[in-house]
Amino acid sequence: MTVTENRVDSPEIGKARxxxxxxxxxxxxxxxxxxxxxPGMLHLAMVRSPFAxxxxxxxxxxxxxxxxxxxxxxxxxxxxxxxxxxxxxWPLSANQKTPPHPSIAVDRVTFAGEVVxxxxxxxxxxxxxxxxxxxxxxxxxxxxLDLKEAAKDEVLVHPDLGTNIADVWQLDSAxxxxxxxxxxxxxxxxxxxxxxxxxxxxxxxxxAFMEPRSFVCDPTGEQVTLWxxxxxxxxxxxxxxxxxxxxxSKMRVIAPDVGGGFGGKLQVTPEEFITVLAARRTGRPCKYxxxxxxxxxxxxxxxxxxxxxxxxxxKDGTVTGIKVxxxxxxxxxxxxxxxxxxxxxxxxFNGIYKFRAYQFNCTPVYxxxxxxxxxxxxxxxxxxxxxxxxxxxxxxxxxVDPLALREQNWIKHEEFPYATxxxxxxxxxxxxxxxxxxxxxxxxxxxxxxxxxxxxxNDPVQLGIGISTxxxxxxxxxxxxxxxxxxxxxxxxxxxxxxLPTGHVEVVTxxxxxxxxxxxxxxxxxxxxxxxxxxxxxxxxxDTQVSHKGLDTYGSRSLVVGAEAVVRAADKVVExxxxxxxxxxxxxxxxxxxxxxHFQVRGTDRGVSMGEVAMAAxxxxxxxxxxxxxxxxxxTFDPDTFSYPHGTHLCAVEIDTETGGVKLRKYVAVDDVGxxxxxxxxxxxxxxxxxxxxxxxxxEEAVFDDSGTLVSASFVDYLVPTAADTISxxxxxxxxxxxxxxxxxxxxxxxxxxxxxxxxxxAVLDAVRRFGVKDIQMPCTPERVWxxxxxxxxxxxxxxxxxxxxxxxxxxxADRSEGAAQ
Amino acid sequence: xxxxxxxxxxxxxxxxxxxxxxxxHYLRERLGKTGTVVGCDTSNCGACTVHxxxxxxxxCNMLAVQADGHEVTTIEGVAQNGELHAVQRAFHExxxxxxxxxxPGMIMQSIDLLNENPDPSEEEIRLGLxxxxxxxxxxxxxxxxxxxAASEGKGSAS
Numbered sequence: 001m002t003v004t005e006n007r008v009d010s011p012e013i014g015k016a017r018x019x020x021x022x023x024x025x026x027x028x029x030x031x032x033x034x035x036x037x038x039p040g041m042l043h044l045a046m047v048r049s050p051f052a053x054x055x056x057x058x059x060x061x062x063x064x065x066x067x068x069x070x071x072x073x074x075x076x077x078x079x080x081x082x083x084x085x086x087x088x089x090w091p092l093s094a095n096q097k098t099p100p101h102p103s104i105a106v107d108r109v110t111f112a113g114e115v116v117x118x119x120x121x122x123x124x125x126x127x128x129x130x131x132x133x134x135x136x137x138x139x140x141x142x143x144x145l146d147l148k149e150a151a152k153d154e155v156l157v158h159p160d161l162g163t164n165i166a167d168v169w170q171l172d173s174a175x176x177x178x179x180x181x182x183x184x185x186x187x188x189x190x191x192x193x194x195x196x197x198x199x200x201x202x203x204x205x206x207x208a209f210m211e212p213r214s215f216v217c218d219p220t221g222e223q224v225t226l227w228x229x230x231x232x233x234x235x236x237x238x239x240x241x242x243x244x245x246x247x248x249s250k251m252r253v254i255a256p257d258v259g260g261g262f263g264g265k266l267q268v269t270p271e272e273f274i275t276v277l278a279a280r281r282t283g284r285p286c287k288y289x290x291x292x293x294x295x296x297x298x299x300x301x302x303x304x305x306x307x308x309x310x311x312x313x314x315k316d317g318t319v320t321g322i323k324v325x326x327x328x329x330x331x332x333x334x335x336x337x338x339x340x341x342x343x344x345x346x347x348x349f350n351g352i353y354k355f356r357a358y359q360f361n362c363t364p365v366y367x368x369x370x371x372x373x374x375x376x377x378x379x380x381x382x383x384x385x386x387x388x389x390x391x392x393x394x395x396x397x398x399x400v401d402p403l404a405l406r407e408q409n410w411i412k413h414e415e416f417p418y419a420t421x422x423x424x425x426x427x428x429x430x431x432x433x434x435x436x437x438x439x440x441x442x443x444x445x446x447x448x449x450x451x452x453x454x455x456x457x458n459d460p461v462q463l464g465i466g467i468s469t470x471x472x473x474x475x476x477x478x479x480x481x482x483x484x485x486x487x488x489x490x491x492x493x494x495x496x497x498x499x500l501p502t503g504h505v506e507v508v509t510x511x512x513x514x515x516x517x518x519x520x521x522x523x524x525x526x527x528x529x530x531x532x533x534x535x536x537x538x539x540x541x542x543d544t545q546v547s548h549k550g551l552d553t554y555g556s557r558s559l560v561v562g563a564e565a566v567v568r569a570a571d572k573v574v575e576x577x578x579x580x581x582x583x584x585x586x587x588x589x590x591x592x593x594x595x596x597x598h599f600q601v602r603g604t605d606r607g608v609s610m611g612e613v614a615m616a617a618x619x620x621x622x623x624x625x626x627x628x629x630x631x632x633x634x635x636t637f638d639p640d641t642f643s644y645p646h647g648t649h650l651c652a653v654e655i656d657t658e659t660g661g662v663k664l665r666k667y668v669a670v671d672d673v674g675x676x677x678x679x680x681x682x683x684x685x686x687x688x689x690x691x692x693x694x695x696x697x698x699x700e701e702a703v704f705d706d707s708g709t710l711v712s713a714s715f716v717d718y719l720v721p722t723a724a725d726t727i728s729x730x731x732x733x734x735x736x737x738x739x740x741x742x743x744x745x746x747x748x749x750x751x752x753x754x755x756x757x758x759x760x761x762x763a764v765l766d767a768v769r770r771f772g773v774k775d776i777q778m779p780c781t782p783e784r785v786w787x788x789x790x791x792x793x794x795x796x797x798x799x800x801x802x803x804x805x806x807x808x809x810x811x812x813x814a815d816r817s818e819g820a821a822q
Numbered sequence: 823x824x825x826x827x828x829x830x831x832x833x834x835x836x837x838x839x840x841x842x843x844x845x846x847h848y849l850r851e852r853l854g855k856t857g858t859v860v861g862c863d864t865s866n867c868g869a870c871t872v873h874x875x876x877x878x879x880x881x882c883n884m885l886a887v888q889a890d891g892h893e894v895t896t897i898e899g900v901a902q903n904g905e906l907h908a909v910q911r912a913f914h915e916x917x918x919x920x921x922x923x924x925x926p927g928m929i930m931q932s933i934d935l936l937n938e939n940p941d942p943s944e945e946e947i948r949l950g951l952x953x954x955x956x957x958x959x960x961x962x963x964x965x966x967x968x969x970x971a972a973s974e975g976k977g978s979a980s
Contacts, residue, residue, distance in 0.1 A: 018914055018915055018917065019914070019917065021922070022913070022914040022919060022922070023914075024922075025919055025922030025925050026897075026906070026910045026913050026914055026919065026922070026925055026929065027857070027897065027898065027901060027906070027910065028855075028856070028857015028858065028896065028897035028898040028926050029857065029898075030856070030857065030859075030922065032856070032859060032923070034856075034859075034860075035850075035856040125840075125842075208957060209921075209923075209957060210861050210867065210869060210921065210923040210924050210955065210956070210957050210958075211859070211861070211921065211923040212860070212861070257921075257922070258921065259859075259921045259922070259923030260920070260921040260923060260957050260958055262957070291863045292861065292862035292863045292864065292867075293863055514921055515920035515921030515922070515958050516920070517920070680917045681917065683917070683963075684917045684920055684958075684959060684963060685920075687959055687960035687961075687962040687963065688920060688957070688958045688959050688960045689960075690960055691960035691961065692957075692960075714862065714863070714864045714866070715862050715864055715866035715867055715955065716864050716866060720955050720957065722948075722951070722952045722953075722954075722955060722961075723947070723948040723949075723951040723952060723954075723956075723961040723964065723965065724948045724949050724951075724952040726948075726960060726961050726962075728944065728962050728965060728966075729960070729962055752960075
């Protein structure tokens with residue numbers, strides 16, 4: 001009997017393995033949802049509201065229905081009784097005001113871009129042509145777009161709710177017993193110390209994943225199958241079933257190759273439900289693929305907060321208290337996580353510092369804009385931005401080096417585990433080590449010296465140095481804590497490991513990758529755990545019929561929670577295999593040792609390979625007493641607490657004071673993400689995160705005009721950075737393993753995006769503070785920086801000049817009709 | 823409808839197409855060349871980049887009828903005899919892709935860039951890829967991959 005040779009010589013974990021996923025992606029043999037064609041498939045086009053707030057007075061679909069190859073047109077009224085309301089799983093409290101959220105608006109639209117009708121036709125082009133023929137009459141209603149205005153409740157987004165304020169949520173260290181009273185600390189500092197009061201803006205961002213969302217629903221056969229470009233097939237399955245009334249066992253969701261998400265595909269979307277509704281009504285497979293403009297307009301947005309902050313410190317710079325008052329823009333509906341997203345930052349405004357008192361207040365508010373939800377980092381970038389900006393401001397106030405001030409206040413490596421003022425326990429970390437390495441790589445002292453020279457010589461190009469010493473909470477999430485936070489589900493993850501007769505292994509994971517490289521990393525982990533070759537491991541995911549149990553991918557959870565479930569399932573396989581090995585070797589189970597893919601009788605050279613055991617368990621000809629055939633095992637892992645990656649990021653920018661242009665000069669990131677499974681993948685995650693965070697600091701902003709139209713609704717106007725805007729990075733790692741899991745990983749997906757934004761803005765301000773500039777609102781465009789330097793709106797918070805806004809020139813009245821003079 | 827004759831990845835096709843049909847839709851929907859993808863509607867993202875007679879074009883920015891009589895190469899046609907193109911190999915080895923959606927266009931543009939300039943500086947690479955957006959990699963490893971492919975090219979030329 002031939003079995004696969006199973007011995008593996010060196011550990012896979014820690015190897016920079018190139019990815020298994022790449023073969024199909026670099027050759028174009030991919031399975032994006034939009035590639036799917038099914039017999040008789042119909043195509044959808046959406047009719048969307050041009051108004052931010054309006055009553056739908058009538059919809060005439062007759063012309064559209066009469067257009068060539070149109071099968072039907074569906075309005076909100078047509079499906080009012082069956083479409084239900086899109087889910088919000090994280091109401092902050094029982095008091096949260098949550099409006100019903102129809103997939104197709106029935107009588108009222110609440111943001112520009114909301115779907116009001118759906119055309120179903122034989123081709124996508126014909127559907128789109130006919131969508132132009134749907135005649136909708138609106139009665140425009142007053143809209144409220146500005147977050148602070150909305151909080152005044154003068155114009156209501158949902159009149160039935162009686163207010164725009166969805167809820168209020170507080171975390172207080174005195175009440176929770178995790179610290180002293182923040183008001184007492186602030187009062188004390190007003191007398192004898194330093195109080196900083198600041199208001200920072202988190203602009204609205206668009207996730208802008210590269211693959212536009214696409215959905216295909218096949219209602220033929222016993223099951224309803226939905227292919228979705230989603231991060232969360234299991235959650236989509238649950239809600240499609242529950243809300244649209246399809247028995248859970250008859251619903252199957254498949255996330256095939258998915259082209260990025262960054263939180264933007266962590267949603268149960270109207271378009272998803274509409275595709276299912278259309279398929280159900282027509283009885284035929286239906287597909288909807290959005291255009292980029294639709295994606296920008298109607299995919300949920302991220303961030304969008306005002307942060308009012310009060311920090312107290314003693315005169316020697318020891319921080320004592322921090323009070324946070326957040327206004328968070330929900331847009332016009334409560335999305336899947338809604339107010340839960342800013343609350344994910346609630347535990348992190350104290351950062352890595354030893355505050356005595358803390359209070360976090362969050363007020364999520366409805367406005368007539370695209371609804372918001374998670375975007376890479378979700379709550380933690382906002383918190384990190386606030387505290388890291390404040391630490392720089394405090395250093396300026398005290399006239400001390402900002403790194404020295406941080407070190408004075410941060411948790412020392414010998415103080416771990418450390419109970420924070422927000423009620424978390426940081427298990428491991430070493431801020432000194434990461435910072436020392438970052439300083440050396442950066443050439444901190446040399447750059448400070450260059451900065452001094454440029455300042456003294458009044459160089460038109462000034463140098464700024466920005467710091468961000470951050471931490472975050474990852475490994476979402478302990479189900480018990482999610483329950484306490486009123487979240488609607490748990491945070492566990494599931495895996496199963498199937499030993500095939502040939503000794504090959506199939507790993508089924510409940511997480512759902514869309515670029516993270518799980519197929520490669522999970523293979524490395526299982527190869528080590530079972531002693532099988534990396535190549536012999538196949539990772540399966542993203543199809544609820546294959547991976548029947550899981551909670552999907554977001555919040556840097558996959559490796560920390562998802563891979564831990566894989567480890568535990570693999571360890572169970574080994575335990576299940578031991579009685580077989582003992583039986584085959586005629587030894588006692590207690591004498592069997594497992595290492596490197598081999599079971600051996602302790603103290604002898606008698607052994608069998610995992611492959612041989614797998615074959616014996618498959619054949620089942622000679623079973624040990626009381627043991628059932630097979631070695632397969634599954635495990636569900638629910639973390640006890642969180643993991644806490646941290647790092648020191650240093651950024652140098654050059655600012656041309658004559659133009660306001662900001663140029664990245666050098667960027668160093670030293671991250672402690674715990675044990676590293678694949679350094680190639682980890683570094684890639686850091687690079688990508690850095691650029692997304694830097695883009696928030698310098699380039700990206702979702703801009704609405706006065707009537708509520710998103711004017712940055714394409715890549716012409718929404719400035720996703722290009723290769724020419726960015727630089728190569730200097731990154732490295734320090735390692736303190738997490739104590740949460742056997743793997744000791746901490747999570748890396750969001751680190752770059754969380755840390756980099758304040759590093760860049762701190763660098764910009766460090767360059768221009770000498771001109772009296774105290775704040776520049778993000779994105780720090782050349783216009784804002786120039787105005788701040790030259791005293792026109794020193795806060796840099798004036799709206800962008802009309803001429804610099806993306807727009808079509810109103811004066812352009814050229815006649816381009818056929819035959820017109822050129 | 824207009825009849826066009828076009829060679830795609832070495833195979834000759836003749837089809838009736840609507841005059842308004844974009845080249846990318848012709849490739850995807852008529853020929854099943856789904857390796858080439860659509861990422862935007864303003865020709866900014868470059869995900870749909872292919873080669874027309876050996877030079878890169880954004881296939882969303884061109885009508886199928888404009889390709890009549892021309893030769894198109896997509897990501898599915900750059901590997902020869904089962905051997906990956908040096909740029910494909912470099913993207914894999916340098917981890918220059920994550921979700922992979924921009925990758926076909928990014929590889930096609932990188933090949934074009936190296937055809938035009940076999941020994942580009944980092945800045946020339948960055949400027950040469952300016953018309954192709956990637957949201958995952960931060961471009962760091964894409965630049966490295968193009969550098970690696972360039973240095974391999976130098977090796978084979980000498």
